[in-house]
Amino acid sequence: MILKVIDDGEITDVRINEGEVLMLPPHIRHSPQRPVPGSYGLVVESPRISGMLDIFEWYCFECMACIHRIEVPVNNIVDDLPPLYEAFYADDAARTCGDCGAVYPGKGKPPPGWADI
Ligand SMILES: [Zn+2]
Numbered sequence: 001m002i003l004k005v006i007d008d009g010e011i012t013d014v015r016i017n018e019g020e021v022l023m024l025p026p027h028i029r030h031s032p033q034r035p036v037p038g039s040y041g042l043v044v045e046s047p048r049i050s051g052m053l054d055i056f057e058w059y060c061f062e063c064m065a066c067i068h069r070i071e072v073p074v075n076n077i078v079d080d081l082p083p084l085y086e087a088f089y090a091d092d093a094a095r096t097c098g099d100c101g102a103v104y105p106g107k108g109k110p111p112p113g114w115a116d117i
Helices: 077-089
Strands: 002-007 010-015 029-033 054-059 066-072
Touching: 066 077
Parallel strands: none
Antiparallel strands: 002 010, 002 029, 054 066
8 A cells, every 4th residue: 555645745655565554643644545456455543523523635636736625524434435525526626726727637547656556
């Protein structure tokens, strides 16, 4: 798995190999990428406190500007996240970078090299 981590505005790749464990500090922007079909990655999340909001951000692949951000309560990742992503993918305005005009690609279409293992 490749874990995309954003720190100080820089996106870096953290490679997590089979059998390895990574403990990520809280409040670090991250995005797990599993480009190998059929692969598994186990993510253990801390329990959500009532009223707590999760933040989701999408970044432009061309200039790395944050192009869309939502803050929502998440009770169940499996049930709650797919509608959020589907809404983003269906919203052309949300997918268009305000800085450079690039349009974020659809689901499962990152640029070549984005999550190579
Ligand atoms: Zn851009």
